[in-house]
Amino acid sequence: MQVQDVNRLLKQFDDMQRMMKKMKKGGMAKMMRSMKGMMPPGFPGR
Numbered sequence: 001m002q003v004q005d006v007n008r009l010l011k012q013f014d015d016m017q018r019m020m021k022k023m024k025k026g027g028m029a030k031m032m033r034s035m036k037g038m039m040p041p042g043f044p045g046r
Helices: 003-038
Strands: none
Touching: none
C-alpha cells in the first residue's frame, strides 16, 4: 500500500460521509435519481 492508496481511501471515505449527511437531510430520493444516471447500462438495480 502506498501513500496515494491511503489518500484515495480517505477521499472515498470523506465523500461517503458527505453523501450520508445529505441523505439524512432528506435528499435520499434525489440521491437515488443521480446515482441511476451514473450506473453503467445493464447494472443491477437500474
